[in-house]
Amino acid sequence: MSFQATPELEAEVNELISHYPVKRAASLMVLHAIQEKFGWISSDAVQWTAKKLELQPINVFEILTFYPMLRQEPQGKYAIKVCRTLSCALGGAYELHHHFCEKLGLDAHKHGPQTTKDGKFTVEFVECLASCGTAPVMMVGEKFYEGVSHKKADEIVAGCK
């Protein structure tokens, strides 16, 4: 089983649920809490959430599939997010994404996040990271990088141990 709710998670979720007038309203926050702990949300986690909120699994699955930031697959150790909104697109975001994919052996034309076979990197496009003046920008995990050239990109990858 890919999902086992810890007592801490259970307590956190109970606390979250108590913030809302109806249990269902806590859905998104519960999913966030799970993703924070496990990095992704498995089918078992969806079923657990549904039970907690007195819903059917499909009700939770609808939310999970709506938000790309909620993961249905485990992520790589390093999550590379390349901004592709207008300024970054003009500033070479697609080329940057392509560069990462080529370097890491991924398919640049595939839709959605992709993870390398060794589970080390996940590369994906995201929308505006609110630093449009320094395009193209990207993040690795919680770290933010501006004006990323291909050379800088190589250094970033090399820095990921």
Add this chain to the structure above:
Amino acid sequence: MSTAATTETKTAAPAIEKIKVKIDGREIEVPRLTADWSGKLTPMTMIQACELAKTDVPHYCWHPKLPVVGNCRMCLVEFGTPALGPDRKPVINPDGTFKIAKSPRPAIACATPISPGMEIYTKTPAVKQMREGVLESLLINHPLDCPICDQAGECKLQEYSVDYGQSASRFVEAKVHKPKAVDLGPRIMLDAERCILCTRCIRFTRDIAKDDALGIINRGSYNTIATFPGMPFDNNYTLNTVDVCPVGALTSKDFRFQMRAWFLKETKSVCTSCATGCSVLFGSREEKIYRYTPRDNDAVNASWMCDAGRLNYKWIARADRLKDVLVRGQKSTWTAALNELSDKLKKAPVGSVAIIASARQTNEELWLISKLKAKLGAISDSIARVGDADKLLVSADKNSNTNGARLTGICFTEMGVNLQPITDGIESGKIKTLIVFGENIAKHGVNKEKLRDSETVGEVVTEHSLTPELLAKLETLVVSDIHANETTKLAHFVLPGATHAEKRGSFTNGKGRVQKFMKAVEAPGDARAEWEFLHDLVHNVTGQNGFVTIEGLFNQMAKEVPAFSGLTWQAIGDTGVTVQI
């Protein structure tokens, strides 16, 4: 037992205030409140008022029996309400009418309540333009595969496209492709590309079938109807989603690619798989039935039917149908067999004949059997069939006409109490002749197989004491049935009968609703409707002549059977009449 029949079961509702609205310039008075999908009184909406005024408002997501969501926008109309003066009172025109303030914005007719003096405009150029716009957006990613789509011919997308669509698409971008044959459950296949996301299917299964199994996953133009992975869409009402789906997205695996809808002849009938007796339509072509679909009847099944009943039609065309009249194993003719049988019965001493009729026979047939019974001084009964009931439609009683058998005096309120006396009579040699209709009494096994495994509805014929050894003691065993079985093999006379699809007649359902059904297809070979040969038999044995049409028989029965008093074949109409049971 013989209080007058009524057409409605409900008691009269309290008077509801009426208000006047104008629809396309025509004034109509409508109730301010009306029953919503769940039967609760709610303010009447524009679309309901338009329906009363017989003004068509195109719609996709709205369905009278489902909660309102207002997501498709196809029903947009323009409207105005009485203008208010500075005193907050309506401004009156010189001619005494209200001055109307036309709303600058349209409204969705399905979710906007009417108010006194409101004017609704459904035919303005702006409304037409809005409909065109909505339709064009709906068709953006639509595959337009009508030539291979089961819904073609009964598709709202096609119908409204004829009315409001453009012949050429202006959409030059690439269409989003979605999965085309998604296995949603054992009986349902989804073509995600054809779906217009009206959510009727979601609402049906959540609010009517009480199985919240469907949802919309993904985002934007990738939105798709789905189940939770690994949890198939499988309740006993799933096929109703195919009916409510306004397009060809949800298809019945059973009907998929079998027949074009426009070739089907539709016959009004009744489901015989349980005592609920849902009103249905048979779709048939060239003497073959292709599908059952539910027919609206608020006194019985609203607009729904169960999957088990819907798919329980293949037995009608089964290869082992009885097609010949057999006398002691030899092929015979109706005339010869009925003459010989009539002579035998005429000579039979009182009390030497027993009759086991089927509670799946029609009221008319059971009534004719009761005449035979009276003349012969025969003991009679039927055999109960039980299964599971549910909260929506399905009855635990799996006989379609238990009440008919009771009301015509074929069995007592507790069906089956006479089976032991019949057994004893045969055992002691007192009963020498047994006439059996539609019951395989030589076999009384338990049939619990579920719908998925076979084409039968899960049901159990209740235990009884009749055995093949016992039947062998009889001088004469007369069996009328649909299919060859253990009992017909033992019979001296085999009279091939007709299914309800092959004849007309009426049933009395578990709540006393008398409903009639029409003939869809011809019976195979020499098989004949039971009421036809029963009529001959009754005539020969009793000397009484009766009616030779189903109308005449029904009306005569209504005169003689107290519970049916006052009814006529014509007056029971398409949705039936409730009698006191």
